[in-house]
Amino acid sequence: MxxxxxxxxxxxxxxxxxxxxxxxxxxxxxxxxxxxxxxxxxxxxxxxxxxxxxxxxxxxxxxxxxxxxxxxxxVRDISIDIKVADAPGMLLNNVPSYHDKFINSVVNLRSLLNTRNRYIETLEYLEGDIDAAIDDLVHASKDILAGETEINLITALCNSDLSIPEIHRITDVPVSHIECAMKRLEGMGIVTRHGQKYSVRETNGK
The missing domain is CATH 1.10.10.10 (Winged helix-like DNA-binding domain superfamily/Winged helix DNA-binding domain)
Incomplete structure (x- = not known):
């Protein structure tokens, strides 16, 4: 409540x-x-x-x-109960229009749910691919990245270009550690900086 x-x-x-x-x-x-x-x-x-x-x-x-x-x-879940009361004095000749509206709503909801389910199936495959890609990154980084912190930073930057404060908010890694790691990764050519934002360097060097 x-x-x-x-x-x-x-x-x-x-x-x-x-x-x-x-x-x-x-x-x-x-x-x-x-x-x-x-x-x-x-x-x-x-x-x-x-x-x-x-x-x-x-x-x-x-x-x-x-x-x-x-x-x-x-820590506090949300549950809402909706009760619909009949309108007093509702005329019988109004029933067909309400019935049509109800049927249209059902058809629309079913169509949307079917579309969502197709997306969910696709996303489940993508999530599996993402997990596999992260595992590949971890194994391939053993002789390149200096531990789990840098792996987490690279993973965050693979999602979007970020500034140091934004990386801190997402990863909760201390700012001083992020600054040192970004300087090292930039020097190695793994990340590049554009103003306040950092991004993962692409294979073509851009």
């Missing part, structure tokens, strides 16, 4: 489709930022903003595991 003081926060959370998707995902298990970003195909920066908003609203909390990755989990 949400009281009056929390009503506006609840509406703000439920009124945003991606926040609803994040909540649905966190019902399954606690997740960290890059995992949410990959499974929902959302920009990591947007994921962080949504998570921080819902954490301030006390719907979520976070903890760090042994590898210092920050996991988010639900």
């Amino acid at each position: 949400i009281d009056d003081d929390g009503g506006s926060g609840l509406l703000d959370v439920l009124g945003n489709r991606n926040r609803r998707r994040i909540i649905k995902l966190l019902r399954e298990k606690p997740c960290y930022v890059t995992e949410i970003s990959e499974r929902l195909t959302l920009n990591p920066k947007a994921v962080v903003d949504h998570l921080q908003y819902m954490e301030r609203a006390e719907f979520l909390s976070s903890r760090k595991d042994a590898r210092r990755r920050k996991y988010y989990y639900l």
Whole structure:
């Protein structure tokens, strides 16, 4: 039950489709930022903003595991019951139009759910490919990257170009460590800098 003081926060959370998707995902298990970003195909920066908003609203909390990755989990789930009452004095001749509208709604919902299921099947294959690619990265980086921190930084940069503060928000790696790692990776030609943003250097050297 949400009281009056929390009503506006609840509406703000439920009124945003991606926040609803994040909540649905966190019902399954606690997740960290890059995992949410990959499974929902959302920009990591947007994921962080949504998570921080819902954490301030006390719907979520976070903890760090042994590898210092920050996991988010639900502390207050949301369940809404909707009751529809018959309108007093509803005329019988209105029933056919309501019936047609209902049938159209069912057909539309079924079509959307079928489309979503097809996307989910595709995403499941992609998630498997992403996991395999990360494993390949870990094995290929043994003689190149200096440990798990740099692997996490490269993984984050594979998702989007990021500044050091943005990398810190996503990975929770201390800023000083990120700065040292970025300087080393840039010197090795693995990442490149454009203003405040860093990106993974492509194979053609761009």
